[in-house]
Amino acid sequence: MALVILTMVEPSVIEERIRAGVEGVTHVEVKDLTGTKDHFEATVVASAFEGKTRVAQQRLVFAALGELMNGPIHALTFKTMTPERFEGQA
Numbered sequence: 034m035a036l037v038i039l040t041m042v043e044p045s046v047i048e049e050r051i052r053a054g055v056e057g058v059t060h061v062e063v064k065d066l067t068g069t070k071d072h073f074e075a076t077v078v079a080s081a082f083e084g085k086t087r088v089a090q091q092r093l094v095f096a097a098l099g100e101l102m103n104g105p106i107h108a109l110t111f112k113t114m115t116p117e118r119f120e121g122q123a
Contacts, residue, residue, distance in 0.1 A: 040105040041070035047098065047106070048075075054097025056081040059116050066108075075111040078119040087113065 044063040052058045057080030066072045075094075082090045090113035095102055102109070114122075 042073075042101055042105045043070065044073065047073060047101070050099070050101065051075070051077055051094060051097050054099075055079045055093050057116075060119060071105065071107040073106060073109050073111075075109065076114070077111060078114045078116055080116055082113050082115050 044065055047063045048061045051061050051063075055077065058077065059080070060076065060078035062076045064074045066074055077094055079093075081093060085093075091111075094111060094113065098106065098109075
């Protein structure tokens with residue numbers, strides 16, 4: 034019988050990981066969608082996304098989150114934007 038350890042993740046930890054792992058982050062907003070600390074929604078704005086496809090942008094975020102995506106984070110939906118696009122929405 035395998036031992037399963039459930040770890041809850043604070044939104045602030047996700048934000049810290051993204052800021053540390055994605056170059057040129059200017060804005061990160063992370064919301065806990067269910068209150069269970071395993072289903073999240075995020076908006077990430079970074080200069081590192083310039084000239085990259087949406088898939089490449091997502092890969093940068095997933096890489097920054099590392100092992101959190103293998104268990105503690107059950108679901109994550111997110112938007113990635115360049116600073117220029119983000120400011121154009123204001």
